[in-house]
Amino acid sequence: MMNSLWIAKTGMTAQQTQLDVISHNLANVSTTGFKRNRAEFQDLIYQNLRQVGAQTTEENQLPTGLHLGLGVNVVATSRNFTQGGLQQSGNNLDVAINGDGFFEITLPDGTTGYTRDGSFQLDAQGRIVTSGGLPVAPGITVPAGTKSISISENGEVSAIVAGSVAPQPLGSLSMSSFVNSAGLQPVGQNMFKESAASGAPQQGTPGTNGLGIVRQGFLETSNVNVVEELVNMIQTQRAYEMNSKAIQTSDQMLAKLSQM
Known part of the structure; x- marks a missing residue:
């Protein structure tokens, strides 16, 4: 032949x-x-x-x-x-990472997934979850009667509850970066998992140690x-x-x- x-x-x-x-x-x-x-x-x-x-x-x-x-x-x-464009959505639960890093998501098996998709929502228990219903780490619950939610550039989440004028802190969004982000394993639903090639996650506060800042009311578009x-x-x-x-x-x- x-x-x-x-x-x-x-x-x-x-x-x-x-x-x-x-x-x-x-x-x-x-x-x-x-x-x-x-x-x-x-x-x-x-x-x-x-x-x-x-x-x-x-x-x-x-x-x-x-x-x-x-x-x-x-x-x-x-x-x-590479960074995708930031598009304003007007939704207080929409957040985008401007820079390096991933949001941490708790998967059904208890392990941690990582995503750049910040189109978050509230479930029936008031937890902040992904559009697929997975809890956003470390597990933030918005109390009933909340009038507004604020998310700072360093990931701190606070809410103004009915009957109160002072914001109530609810927790901080967890973020991680990787030595080799290209080595992450894609698992669907805009999610990645740690692999031997990606290295261990390096957790930190948004805006520190090379991590990007969080922009509330924006979503990162596809690159x-x-x-x-x-x-x-x-x-x-x-x-x-x-x-x-x-x-x-x-x-x-x-x-x-x-x-x-």
Whole structure:
């Protein structure tokens, strides 16, 4: 079998994966706090038909070798954690991180999840939860009869309760950062989990130790650039077509060979 058939097949498969990544980015262009993904490619093993530097005579060496590559493979999808735009929502429970860091969320199994999505709400018990109903760490409950809620830049939550003019402190939002945020494991619902690649979470107060500040009444938009993704989509389509053309050409060459 001609190697070009297999090589072009790996190219088509890799471009299919690239298109999946681009489609996922475009599908989440309106998702709060979403961070775009990028497929990373790697060339496959080489057939070493002529070793570079081999001796041709006792005194001479080959300046170049003969190495035939066997295609390409997608080895990873890296996530770009650049800051998304801040969009004013007017909702007192909407908060955005301006800078580095993640909100801590208590997952159903008791472990901690991490998110940039600050579209929080209140549940039936008055707890501050995510749009999926998961409690925001460390567990803040808003008392009944609350007239207004304030969240400072350093994450302190306070409320003015009916019959009182002084704000009542309710707690502080927990935030963490990671040495390698790209190593976090995505689990859906705008959530990530700690992994061996991300390193341990480094907890802190918003606005300190490199953590961003909290902006009440704002939401962080997706950092997907639609124009850039469309350009990547066209490039992917062209690369797929060229690999398909290589398979057709190889097939025609084999047909000619069988007629000889």
